[in-house]
Amino acid sequence: MQYKKASKGESVRRHCALPRLRIVAAMLLMAQAQAGLAQSTDGTDEKADGSAPKLLAPVLVEDEAVGGYVERASVGKVPLTAREIPQSVSVLTRKQMDDQDMVTITEAMRQVTGVNVIANDTVNNQYFVRGYGLGVMYDGVPSYNGMTPSHQLDLAAYERIEVLRGPAGVLRGSGEPGGVVNFVKKRPQDKFGFSWEASAGSWDNYRAAGDVTGPLNQDKTLRGRLVVxxxxxxxxxxxxxxxxxxxxxxxxxxxxxxxxxxLSFVAQDQDVDAPWSGLPASRNPDGNGVYPLLDVPRSTFNAPDWGRMRYQTEETTAGAEHRFDNGWVAKAVVNHRKQNQYYKYAFTSTGVHPVTNLVDYRSFRGDYHYTRDGLDLYASGPFEFLGRTHNFLVGWNTEVYNSKGKFGNGPNFTNIPFGDTSSLIEPTINYASGSESETAQHGLYSQLRLSVADPVTLVLGARTTTFKAKTRNRAPSTPTAWRDGAEADDEITPYGALLFDLNRYVTLYGSYTSIFVPQTQLKADGGTLEPRTGHQYELGSKAEFFDGKLAASLALFNIRDKDRAYADPDRPTDNFYLNAGEIESKGWEAEVSGSPLPGLDLVAGYTRLTTRYLKDRNNQGKDYSIASPKHQFKLWANYRFAPDSDLAGVSVGLGLLAQSKAQSSRGWRDELLNSGYGVVNGRIAYQIDKTYSLSLLVNNLLDRKYYASVGTPSMYNFYGEPRNFLLTLRAQY
Structure with a gap:
């Protein structure tokens, strides 16, 4: 793919985006008119010919909220309340996204209990839970390598985000034990709705969005939704x-x-001029192995302004669902996601010299193309046995991930004064190498929920997975044949859980979940290491109050990540390994979400985490995930004054994000240290009338200066945002 470099203040994307936006805007108006027509011709309980209306089976169960900040989760295929799921799960609802004026996945994930966000560059981030990277599902379909890191869609596309913490091997097959996030896109509704919003904020931050949905025929059997x-x-x-x-x-x-x-289709195009990969640290001035973080103005930018990134994402999802008379449901979902990513920029390759204030740079250019294809088929439903009603789920899914890229290194720039990039003239960079990789896995899974007695539910599950990866060189490198990579055949991941309803409010549970991750390192006999294996034990309690409007949970967890590559002590110079390494991740979490009082919505979560190497040649006894803080606390509360009060229509929100100290996200142990921090956010909103509302969001209310994440001595060190404001006008019809 060829990209034209935009002139100063102008982007190529702008010329192609505006016609598309006009087209979509026209479609929105057409849909609004059609929906209004459908309403006007079908506004009573009887059809125009006087016959009784057609009764349809319910089709929107998954999108029905239990409360403002409480919703059922469908990450396990069957929509369940958090109390019915014997693992830690958080659901970020559309209402909470709007109450906090969230627009990016990063803003959303920062609010989820237990999630640690690590910055990569201006728009890409990595997400960790319990010391490990998160897996991803799109509308319930697993997607390999989708979050580590990968460019994500704007939040305008999503109805909710579900985060399951801990291994999800039964649902996904191969994957890290941290957990999985399920992005659930907006679905068409059978009632007309139209909304729009416009916002303006600090640093010339402007945004507009529109959303229209409703029936497209008189019987409401055809429904549509358009979002822009x-x-x-x-x-x-x-x-x-x-x-x-x-x-x-x-x-x-x-x-x-x-x-x-x-059927749904979503497309996103993002063009970033002068992207940035963070500040460097100071070179080690004392010889003590520590690289001090810079204390400079937060507006400091140390990259050339000719840099550019462009991301294009297209995702198509198709599904079919049949609801049987006996309560069983059969469903098929297929997902295709295509992404193009282009980069050209320069980044610091050394720390800043403490005396001369000089720094070195490297430049590069890359062009990458990713496709992710997934198919998920399952059936679930109740059955009777020994006078009790139980539930069974059986399914099969497959996914294929393909990555193609070409890459070229440009010239190095040495002894550049820090903060002055005027001498970094844009170079011509030719592509020098290319590669392609493909990863495929498929598996059969099942889960049985047995109602053993009125207060006791036993959950049993298992999955068998086949996994295979391969790589090859491609143009501009000399093309090669495919080379086999990591693989696994018929790998079994069991699952078990027990739930005990203490009373009609509280449930106690214990669960066992397992994982596997194929490896590529070689053994002394020439073979490849067997996959990493592991398991998690989790004990906890969950509660629901006020007719399910308030949910609370407490969980203790212990993860053992075993059979990791361990350098062979008998062949120390030959790069051979044994399946002998082991890591432990343990801690506890607590979360409260929902509405404890009329007008009050809140989410609060605390995480205590410890990760360490139990068996490792070089790091035994040391912390494993040094970038993960041991303590993390997140709070958001929003209060709406009563309609009959003097402040009717006013709502106020207050939030806190706090964590203890952490270290480098790129393995610089004890060399890059980040102190803990706490950031307060606030919001005030006013409902002008039934249609319009106005809100003002203030992030970092106290203007705390802090590093949000630290990376290496040369880059990936990012300040958190200074105090900033976002004014938003919304309309709901």
């Missing part, structure tokens, strides 16, 4: 500018009263 957003913004550091648009179209059709077909 457009963003043009700068950042608290100098020079960088991002332009992003998104469009989503979704349709559902009831072929019969019990069979529904669905």
């Amino acid at each position: 957003s457009n963003e043009d913004r700068r950042y608290f550091y100098d020079h960088t500018q991002s332009k992003k648009w998104l469009g989503l179209a979704a349709f559902e059709y009831d072929v019969t009263p019990r069979t529904t077909l669905s």
Whole structure:
């Protein structure tokens, strides 16, 4: 793919995005008119011919909220309340996203209990739970390597985000034990709705979005939804500018009263001028092995302004669901996601010299293309046995991930004064190498929920997975044949849990979950290491109050990540390994979410985490995930004054994000240290009338200066945002 370099203040993307936005805007108006027509012709309980209305089976169960900040989770295929799931799970609802004016996945994940966000560059981040990277599912379909890191869609596309903490091997097959996040896109509704919002914020941050949904025929058997957003913004550091648009179209059709077909397409294009990979640290001035973080203005920008990143994402999802008379449901979902990513920029390759204030740079250029294809088939439902009702789930899924890329290193720039990039003239960089990788896995899974007695539920599950990866060189490198990589055949991951309803409010539970991760290191006999294996034990309690509007949970967990590559002590210079390494991740979590009082919505979560090497040649006894803080606390509360009070229509929100000290996210143990921090955010909103509302969000209310994450002595060290404001006008029809 060829990209034209935009001139100063102009982006190539701008010229192609505006026609698309006009088209989508026209579609929104057409859909609104059609929905209004459908309402006007079907506004009573009887059809125009006087016959009784057609009764349809419910089709929107998964999107029904239990409360403002409480929703059922479908990450386990069957929609369940958090109390019914014997693992730690958090659901970030659409209401909470709007109450906190969230627009990016990073903003959302920062609010989820137990999630640690590590910055990569201006728009890409990594997400860790319990010391490990998160896996990802899109509308319930597993997607390999989708979050580590990968460019994500704007939040305008999503109805909710579900985060399951701990291994999810039964659902996904191979994957790290940290957990999985399920992104659930907005679905068409059977009632007309139209909303839009416009916002303006600090550092020229401008955004507009629209969302229209409703029936597209008289019987409401055909429903549609269209979402569009457009963003043009700068950042608290100098020079960088991002332009992003998104469009989503979704349709559902009831072929019969019990069979529904669905189709959605979403596209996003983001162009970033002068991207940035963070500040360097200071070179070690004392010889003590510690690289001090810089104390400079937070607006400091140390990259050339000719740099550019561009991300294009397209995702198509199709599904079919049939609801049987006996309560069983059969569902098929197929997902195709295509991403193009282009980079050209320079980054610091050394720390800043403490005396001369000089730093070195490297430049590079890359062009990458990713495709992720997934298919998930399952059936679930109740059955009777020994006078009790139980539930069974059986399914099969497959996924294929393909990555193609070409890469070229540009010239190095040495002895550049820190903060002055005027001498970094844009170079011509030719592609020098290329590669392609493909990873495929498929598996059969099942889960049985047995109602042993009125207060006791036994959950048993298992999955068998086949995994295979391969790589090859491709142009501009000399093309080669495929080389086999990591693989596993018929790997079994069992699952078990027991739930005990202490009373009608509280449930106690214990669960066992397992994982496996294929490895590529060689053994002394020439073979490849067997996959990493591991398990998690989790004990906890969950409670629901106020008719399910308030949920609370407490969990203790212990993860053992075993059979890791361990340098062979008998062959210390030959790069041979044994399946002998082991890591432990343990701790506890607590979370409260929902509405404890009329008008009050809140989410609060605390995480205590310890990770360490139990068996390792070089790090035994040391911390494993040094970038993960031992203590993390997150709080958001929003209060709406009563309609009959003097402050009717006013709502106020207050939040806190706090964590203890952490170290480098790139393995620089004891050399890059980040102190703990606490950041307070606030919001005030006013409901002008039934249609319009106005809100003002203030992030970092106390203007705390801190590093949000630290990386290496040369880069990936990012300040948190200074105090900033976002004013948003919303309309809901």
